[in-house]
Amino acid sequence: MDELLADFVAETREMLEQSGSELVAWEADPSDKARIDTIFRFVHTVKGNCGFFDFPRLEKLSHAAEDALAECRAGRREPDSALVTAVLAIIDRISEMTDAIEADEDLGEGGDDALIAALNPDGEVEVQSDIEISDLETRSADTAKADDGNDTQKAVPRQGVQRSIRLPVDLLDEVMKGVSDMVLARNDLARRLREAGEQPTIDGPFERLSAILADVRTSITRMRMQRLEHLFSSLPRLVRDLSNELGKQVLVDFEGSEVELDREMIEMVRDPLTHIIRNAIDHGVETPAQRLKSGKREIGMLKFAARQSGNQISLVITDDGGGINVEKVAAKALANGIYSRSELDAMSEGQKQNLIFEPGLSTAEEVSSVSGRGVGMDVVRSNIERVGGSIEVTSKPGEGTSFHLKLPLTLSIIAALTVGSGDQRYAIPRSYVEEIVFGNSSHVEFAQAGDRRLVTFRDKRVPCLSLGEVLGSETNDNCEWESKTLILVRLASDDVFALAVDRVFDHEDVVVKPIAPAIMETRLYAGTTLLDDGRPMMLIDLPSIAQMRGMAGGVRTKAAPVEREKEVEAKKAVPVMLFAGLDGRHRAVRLELVRRIDTISRDAIDIEGDRAQAIIDGEILTLAGHDTGDLPEERCRLLRLSDGENELVYAVREVLDAADVTDDVVPSEADRNIEGVTLIGGKPIPLLDGHAVFSRYKAARKVDHTLTCRIPSDSEWARTILEPLVSAAGYRIASDEDEGEADLAIALAENTDGAGGVARETIRLRPDPEDSGDDTIYRYDRDGLLAALKRIRTGRAA
Amino acid sequence: MNDLLLMCTIAGRRAAIPAVAVQSVIEVENITPIPGTPDFICGLTALRSQALTVIDSSLALGIDQPCVSRDQRAAVVEVEGHLYAIMVDEAHDVGEARSEPVAVPGGFGDGWQRAAKGMVETDGGPALLVDIPQLVSGPIAAAA
Structure with missing residues (x-):
């Protein structure tokens, strides 16, 4: 509450300062509409705030002034100098009272009624207006001066109770820069100290210095932070005004206003946010009549939800309006020649919705005073992107639209990936990096189209750029793509391309500093930063490079799925990993079983008689597959297999590839270690039987026996809704491959043929809420279902 | 007129940089090259954890020959908030200007004409007064 009160005082004082010059101007010309509006807004805000804080006297004063001004605005009353004087007297009293509130004093003696009476058109003017006005004049002069110097000092509080000061952001920046430099200097010193060896007399104080510096850095960062509240507090007003203007009714709802964000960032998103709100109210929310017709509440809802996740803030703005009319957007894009019909047809619904960010699109049929003035969502997006954020839209026709904004916490520190190219x-910027793959990896395939290199990765053809070539240190001809590391870059526009670099070093948070205009002109770099050892490093400007190289042409260069049918087919296919066993023969194992691939030295493998174990990261794991051939002499590749609870490692000579098994698996009676043989790429490949491997090698660590549950695998409801519930209740979901008796099976009542497997207990679910008396449980009776699950679990465990 | 000038040699000619603008004279040790930039930008160097853009004064004048410098001396200047290190062949003393910068009939030659404010008389003879903002923006920008 105290903080809110301090905010109120600060806000009121700020508005007093701002309206100071307005007041004087109004005095000069009482009929000036614009001035009246400003002063009206001031007293109106004060009134609203007072009501909130329970300051009845302040509220009464501001209310009286507001009434009088409202009369003038409505044209029912001519503003004259008497009114001006009376209003000024009230505003002056408000200022006094604010000071008193801040100093936690009594609000002074009465006399309010006289001030209020003076507002009355017929009232006597008995206020000592001269003094007040001269007072106001000096104040406004001060304000003007302060504005010029860009150094707005807050009026010194009378009692000095409020312990806060206002600082120009420049100064903060300077301090921040100083601290960043100090950190770099410290790093340099640390390096030198390390080189010089251990020196207890110096190391101790140095560590203390480091700790202090870290603290200072945190405080400085916090100095720049502001609660989102400050941004949110101005929005209800904006929404109210806009909705009045457009004849709509909109409620606002805020969530997460305690989230903190860089002050400057707040200022940077203010405009884009305003624009989104304008759009939401203008295009999104329907008129009350339309809303009632479509069965919605008369009053529209605009929701703001902020959340901090890591070093990003996500801000979601949701309206419950009509949603984006995708057809209209598409038609407009077509009419404006931005996309062709076939391009539009190829787009997904989401892509079409995101068309609203394209330049030159506005779906409003009429250009209203509120939106559709040529400043489109494209500007919003570019503004958000300029500060290192991103924006996306999702929309459901008839239900509403959500804008998802992601913003970095600060402007100057960004998460970056350091890469090597040349020397x-x-x-x-890490925010663009989608994935990192090695060029020589087996599931990366290069292709050439004209002079353009393409890489096929995850069934998509993605154009390739070599950083070396972009920077001019090598040409595409002598580029060895296979030796490169590929960084898959996803731009905010959803365009994907691969950037080939020589090496990827590390993730680092870097302090970005601006670069000289002559370097900026290359459009290759976005800034510079210093490495720990003090050497400068350039920050690559990916969006700009992408644009120069035509990688960001919207959907045109959108990574095209190689073959659509293949994807559909792939859904049915079982992904497997191909490997060469120690005997050199190719085998496959279900990809789901493979948790990761380890490489260990031969020494870490211990085989004695029937017992074979491997040590990985201080863990002893059962080794399998070593009996098929000789172990390699130096390093050995191991597949770490997991059945969910137990792990074991399977020795292989080489990991070959990932593939999909689409053909049937022909079971083999002879070899019990394999599930069967299948055709991959036309060759017969034995598929390792996970069950046999685990049962034979009885994995080392055995966690408590988890109950298994069989659920109908053919029902989507069971997979998507039921499965998470059952797993959360502590059951393992038995897959179709799992033979043996499950502890429980859940069947749907409409499927009479059971759950397709053996189980000790069966729960049957019925689709209707009505009790049909056949021992079934309604499928959405969460409590009943959980109780049944618990009963069986405790019953079995006992 | 007795402004202080940093006397130096650029592309074999006597030149002067207004000393007020020069923060310091450094010996540039490590330069991180920046690919893709015009020739006259040698790269970046760090000075007390600040990055300086290193400018080859000779190339920046549009002269084909890069700076020939034994000790890589450079004058640190600030232009529009950015720090630059202007590499010169040789940096001498700080001297006093004995005259206003004046134009010379016939000009100073192509590159010099663009980036020199004029000729000043100094104790050691005439020198060309360098226009720093022109110099750091390079030959192309200066020509425009």
């Missing part, structure tokens, strides 16, 4: 290091 140098560069930083790439």
Whole structure:
């Protein structure tokens, strides 16, 4: 509450300062509409705030002034100098009272009624207006002066109770820069100390210095932070005004206003946010009549939800309006020649919705005073992107639209990936990096179309750029793509391309500093940063490079799925990993079983008689597959297999590839270690039987026996809704491959043929809420279902 | 007129940089090259954890020959908030200007004409007064 009160005082004082010059101007010309509006807004806000804080006297004063001004605005009353004087007297009293509130004093003696009476058109003017006005004049002069110097000092509180000061952001920046430099200097010193060896007399104080510096850095960062509240507090007003203007009714709802964000960032998103709100109210929320017709509440809802996740803030703005009319957007894009019909047809619904960010699209049929003035969502997006954020939209026709904004916490520190190209290091903003793959990896395939290199990765053809070539240190002809590391870059526009670099070094948070205009002109770099050892490193400007190289042409260069049918087919296919066993023969194992691939030295493998174990990261794991052939002499590749609870490692000579088994698996009676043989790429490949491997090698660590549950695998409801519930209740979901008796099976009542497997207990679910008296449980009776699950679990465990 | 000038040699010619603008004279040790930039930008160097853009004064004048410098001396200047290190062949003393910068009939030659404010008389003879903002923006920008 105290904080809110302090905010109230600060806000009121700020508005007093701002309206100071307005007041004087109004005095000069009482009929000036614009001035009246400003002063009206001031007293109106004060009134609203007072009501909230329970300051009845302040509220009464501001209310009286507001009434009088409202009369003038409505044209029912001519503003004259008497009114001006009376209003000024009230505003002056408000200022006094604010000071008193801040100092926690009594609000002074009465006399309010006289001030209020003076507002009356017929009232006597008995206020000592001269003094007040001269007072106001000096104040406004001060304000003006302060504005010029860009150094708005808050009026010194009378009692000095409020312990806060206002600082120009420049100064904060300077301090921040100083601290960043100090950190770099410290790093340099640390390096030198390390080189010089251990020196207890110096190391101790140095560590203390480091700790202090870290604290200072945190405080400085916090100095720049502001609660989102400050941004949110101005929005209800904006929404109210806009909705009045457009004849709509909109409620606002805030969530997460305690989230803190860089002050400057708040200022940077203010405009884009305003624009989104305008759009939401103008295009999104329907008129009350339309809303009632479509069965919605008369009053529209605009929701703001902020959340901090890591070093990002996500801000979601949701309206419950009509949603984006995708057809209209598409038609407009077509009419404006931005996309062709076939391009539009190829787009997904989401892509079409995101078309609203394209330049030159506005779906409003009429250009209203509120939105559709040519400043489109494209500007919003570019503004958000400029500060390192991203924006996306999702929309459901008839239900509403959500804008998802992601913003970095601060402007100057960004998370970066340091990469090497040529002999140098560069930083790439991590927010664009989707994935990193090695060029020589087996599931990466290069293709050539004209002079353009393409890489096929995860069934998509993605154009390739070599950083070396972009920077001019090598040409595409002598580029060895296979030796490169590929960084898959996803731009905010959803365009994907691969950037080939020589090496990826590390993730680092870097302090970005601006670069000279002549370097900026290359459009290759977004800034510079210093490495720990003090060497400069350039920050690559990916969106700009993408644009120069035509990688960001919207859907045109959108990574095209290689073959659509293949994807559909792939859904049915079982993903497997191909490997060469120690005997050199190719085998496959279900990819789901493989948790990861380890490489260990031969020494870490211990085989004695029937017992074979491998040590990985201080863990002893059962080794399998070693009996098929000789172990390699130096390093050995191991597949770490997991059945969910137990792990074991399977020795292989080489990991070959990932593939999909689409053909049937032909079971083999002869070899019990394999599930069967299948055709992969036309060759017969034995598929390792996970069950046999685990049962034979009885994995080392055995966690408590988990109950298994069989659920109908053919029902989507069971997979998506039921499965998470059952797993949360502590059951393992038995897959179709799992033979043997499950502890429990859940069947749907409409499927009479059971759950397709053996189980000790069966729960049957019925689709209707009505009790049909056949021992079934209604499928959405969560409590009943959980109780049944618990009963069986405790019953079995006992 | 007795402004202080940093006397130096650029592309074999006597030149002067207004000393007020020069923060310090450093010996540039490590330069991180920046690919893709015009020739006259040698790269970045760090000075007390600040990055300086290193400018080859000779190339920046549009002269084909890069700076020939034994000790990589550079004058640190600030232009529009950015720090630059202007590499010169040789940096001498700080001297006093004995005259206003004046134009010379016939000009100073192509590159010099663009980036020199004029000729000043100094104790050691005439020198060309360098226009720093022109110099750091390079030959192309200066020509425009």
